[in-house]
Structure formats: structure tokens, C-alpha cells
Amino acid sequence: MGVLTQLVQNLRQRISRPLQYYYDVCVRCGACIDACHFYSYSRDPAHIPAYRVMLAKRLTQGGNGSNELVRWYRDLGMLDGRAVEELEKAMWECTGCRRCAVFCPFDLDTALMISAGRYTLLQEGIGPEMIAEIGNAEVSKGEIIDMIKDFYLEQVKSLEARLQEEFASDLQIPVEKEGARVLYVPLVGEHAIVPAAKIFHAAGEDWTLSLFTATNHSYFVGDMAKAKQAARWIVEEAKRLGVKVIAYPECGHATRTLFSFFEGWFGDEIAGIERVNILQLVADYLQEGRIRVQPGTFDVPLTYHDPCNLGRNGGIFEEPRLLIRSVATDFRELTPNRELNWCCGGGGGLVAAPEMKEVRMKAGRKKVEQIQRTGAKWVVTACENCKAQLRDLNEHYKLDVEIKGVIDLVADALVL
């Protein structure tokens, strides 16, 4: 069985009702064309959002249940490879930023097609398997947690001791604290724990640090069963500890799973557990007077990049701006911004795929131009994926900027 035939069979199984609706409703009006940062540099039809959907439709739909187009492709033989190549480009050279959806008069969600397409392609080994591999490891982490827990606790204790010396002698980093109000799920690495721990301490928050990390690479490759399993470890931890709030870190795609998928995946299991991003928590602390910051701590010209999955896809626009303005004197907006902001070009897991580097750099040109127009020296954002891409863009295009996190700024301006 040819790759294309197998692909079509697999893809058909992923055609949900919303996807079928998108297939049927899209009239290829072209409103999405100039919304795509990939198409903006390539002018390649495979990067046009409506065409990406059309490609999949062409493959999966035939007359009277048969698939004449596929048969035609297959019979011609030589076109098989070309069709797969085009589909590969359409599905993988996309960051799932959903900027195209903002411009669609029918609100069609290209990212849903991309998700199904990616999953299907990877079944045939087409695409950056590395992203799926990291996703698999995230699932496995829950299975080996008892093996690595002691080591993790030891690392946290050592970090706590260092922060007690450097920041506040009574600072604590609780782990597995039953009855804590907030379960904070970090990223791998202390950079996602240190500023949060300082802010929680300053706010007097009753919190506990998760044994897991929020990232979910299975989501990037459309493997929703594994994405759910990786998230399940966190939900089980939250339930075991009896927390009231799950707080996710500065990570866009993870926050998108928390906001858009947890309810569908876990239903009643998470009823009564509030789900927030750390920016929302910290903005609340500031507005409620639970933390104080030194206004004007930073006078360097700086800008804020709205991560697609926090802003456009998560509705978090004002919290980061409130926090940045509370500590900085020269805040400059990117144009456009908020829901129309350009993607950094590294989303959709592409920063974890070494073979995508060249494409990422091209897809980041719009972002580079935006940053250059502001004259900012710092680019502040709230997504690990964006930070990694912005660092690469900074080096590649010699932007001479520094990349910062929103909560890094707040933590550095805290007044105890």
C-alpha cells in the first residue's frame, strides 16, 4: 500500500465534524492569505491557509465514497511523492498560531486541520519525529516519577537554600504540600521556578511546586491521546493534593491545553479546580496589593510580544501589559499587537526540531521587522517557545536585543 493511500485512510479517521464543516464552508475567498507569516516570505501556495485545508480535502474526499482523485494520483505514480511533499510542507511549515483564523469571515480554524494532518503524516514517518519523541518522554515521565522524585526533591531543596540566602531567609519551595491553594506547574529548569517562587513568597501564597512540567509536545503533533495522558499526571497530582488552582507557567502551548482541552479531557474530574496562567495570578496579586513592586525599576526601551497561544488563543492580553507598565517607564507596543500580533515563527513545536531552523528564521521576518520598528532593546514575552525563537532571531538577524520574561521583570522589581 502506497504512502498516499495509507495517509488518506488515516486522515479520514481524523475528520471530525468541525473539520468536515471547515472543508465544506471554506469558499477560498483568500482573506487568510496575507495573514500567514510563512506565505509572506515564501509566496508558496502550500503556505496559504485555505490551500492547506484544500489539500487535505482533495485527498480525503471522492465521489460516492470512492476516492477518484487519490486513485488518479496513485495511478500516475510519480505524483504520489509530490502530493506527499506538498502536504508535508503545508502541515509542518505552520506554527498553529491561528492568525489566519482571525481574518477568516467564517471563523474556520486551520490549526485543527494542521493537528489532524500532522498526526497522520507522522504515522508514516513524515515530519520532525523529534517533537513526537519529546512528547512520548513527557508521557513516560509520569511512569517513572517515583524513580526520579528523590533527586528532584534534592534539587529543589538546594535551590530553596540558595534563594533563602540570596532573596529571603524564610522563602520556601513546597513540594507535594497537601491542601495548598495553588499547584504551580513549572517548565524544566530553575529559570521557570525562581521568579515564581519569589513572587509567591512576596504574595504570601499557599502554593506547592508540581513534580511535573507543563510542556506537552504530543499536542504539537496532534496526538491527543498522549497529550491527554501527559496532562493527566498533573490533574492526578492536583486532585491528590486537593489544590484549588492549577497555575501554568510562561508557556503558550501548555496554557492552551489547560484552557482549551482540560475540560473536554477531564470533565468532572477537574470541576472546582480553577485553571490559570501565572500572569493572571501575578496581575491579581498586584491589583489586590498582595505584592508591591518598585515603579520605574527599568528605564530601558522595551516591547512585549504577545505569544499566540496566550493572547490570540488564550485571551491573555492586558495582564502582561499591566505588569510591565508597573515596573518599566518606556514600554513600546509592537504594531500590530494583541490578537493581530504576528507569530514569532517558532511555535507549533518547531523550535525543538533542528531541521526546521532555516524555515523558522524566514518565518520570523515579520517579527523581526516589528521589533526593529519599535527601537526596543528588550523584548519581553511570556512563552518559552517564543523566547527560544526570539533568541535565535536575535542572533540570526543581529537585532542586539535581550529577551526577557514578564515574571522575571516583576520578580526583579519586588519590594518586600
Added chain:
Amino acid sequence: MSEELTPEKELDARGLQCPMPVVKTSQEIKNVSVGGILKVMATDPGSMADITAWCKSTGNELVKMEQGEGVFVFFIRRTN
């Protein structure tokens, strides 16, 4: 070090943050023959959990892990 842990390849992933130690490990293990050992050095404390979990999910064998002076050293046997 016993003879069987003599690495066929070494990977210096020091200074790299998640998920790059795993990404580099996954790339480099392909250059090791089946049954051979890849030695990985990393400084990110998260690499301990990440590489252990990656070994479990890929089926490669984490033969040994050492810690010292802020460096984590992994000996991974390629199994497939």
C-alpha cells in the same frame, strides 16, 4: 569504569536548556551502533528526568548516571 561502559560516542550538552539535551541525545544515538554506549554530559538539572524518561519511551537503556560538580553524566546503550 568497566570496559562495557566505554562510550562509542560522547555528547557535550552542557549549557543547553530543555529540551535540547534530549534533542541532541536523540540525534547522536543514531550515530552509535546498536549495543554501543553514548555518553552524555548535561548541566540542566531537568535533563535527569528528561533523559531518564526519554530512555524509557524510546527503549534505549540508561545504564548508568553520575552526578558531580554540577554536571550530570549519562551512559546510554542503544538498543534499537
